[in-house]
Amino acid sequence: MWLINSSIGRKVVMALTGVALVLFLTFHMSMNVAALFSGDAYNTICELLGANWYAVVATMGLAALAVIHIVYAFWLTMQNRAARGTSRYEVVAKPQNVEWASQNMLVLGIIVLLGLLLHFFNFWYNMMFAELVGFEGVCDPADGFGWIQETFKNPVYVVLYIVWLVALWFH
Structure with a gap:
């Protein structure tokens, strides 16, 4: 198949998975903007998405798109x-x-991946995964806004997330 066997095909796969990930990030950012205006609105969105079958499938x-993008x-x-x-x-002149x-996509990609792992630990694991398997995490999965507030009380997380978002922007 040309998407695997040719360099151009692999670049097409990279581009398509990259566009899909950017579309997801746009959706995710739009959802999280609600937290800036209303904790109740954010918690309503969390409840709507939560651990429902469509959120799990999505x-x-x-995850498959991200793995394909990284592998390629x-x-x-x-x-x-x-x-x-x-x-x-x-030629060494830039x-x-x-x-x-x-020129630094790989470095930025590694920072993005590390930030993603941190984000999974902080939010996905403690909210969606906790709800899926029914264990009591460090927060109530229904109170996403409270968990945001609790997480970002720690200045280390604030700095790490800012570094992650800057790398994500430039990547």
Whole structure:
């Protein structure tokens, strides 16, 4: 299949999964903006999405997209490095038109992945997963707004999330 066997196909897969992830982030950000205006509105959204079957299916689909995107990113990176041979770069001068972010996608991607793992631990595990398996986490899954407030009382989390969101923006 050309999506796997050709470099262009792999780049198409990267682009499509990237667009799908950006669309999800837009939805997720829109949902979380409600927390800036009303804790009750945010908790209503959490209750609507919660651990319902459609949220679980969407989470699995999103996880598959993310894994495909990450696997293809490493695959393309290894392919590009193998194509260069032993001489990594013939020219070491950086073009003026190339953005810093595009030259550091792998580093930004790793920061995004680490931030995602932190976010999964802080929110998905303590809210959706806790509701799915029925264990009492450190917070009530129905009080997402309270858990946001509790999490961001810790300045370390605030700094880590800011670093994550900046890396996500540039990635």
